[in-house]
Amino acid sequence: MWDLHHLFKKHARDIIQSLRRRGLPEETAADLTQDTFLRVLVSPPAESKTTYNPAAYLFRIARNLGTDHQRREGLLRRADLTPEDFSAIADPSPSPEKQVYDRQKLMLAQQALQELPDRTRKAFEMHRMDEMTIAAIAAELNLSVGRTWTLIRDAYEFIDRRLTGL
Structure with missing residues (x-):
């Protein structure tokens, strides 16, 4: 060796x-x-x-x-870029306007969540945030699968209406 x-x-x-x-x-x-x-x-x-x-x-x-x-x-193809050309390349980060808009939408969604009835909010959060299945949520909340789906659907529709301003 x-x-x-x-x-x-x-x-x-x-x-x-x-x-x-x-x-x-x-x-x-x-x-x-x-x-x-x-x-x-x-x-x-x-x-x-x-x-x-x-x-x-x-x-x-x-x-x-x-x-x-x-x-x-x-x-590899190479390209010599001037500082102006380099600065013209699109920045993947969101613009300040988009950041403000997204924060406003997030606040509206949070407010809408707080306005939901407790059981509807809990079902929605379990489904959306905890990524639980509808069957698992139904078992946890002692509801039927159909009723659980209705609660979750209602929550989505309510939040969507708040975000779209209807």
């Missing part, structure tokens, strides 16, 4: 320089060097004639990783 610590100390700098000569940036070369040693650590070479020279084996793995990296990079 190879002493990877010793091999790393002895060859890592040379492997990085080899990858740099192939046109890779410093950070990428360092990452691929670590990947080289990690690959040998995870999957050590089988004992054979080709692995009697650990340095050559490590350089070959690094070269192959570098080639794979350059191929992947070649497949």
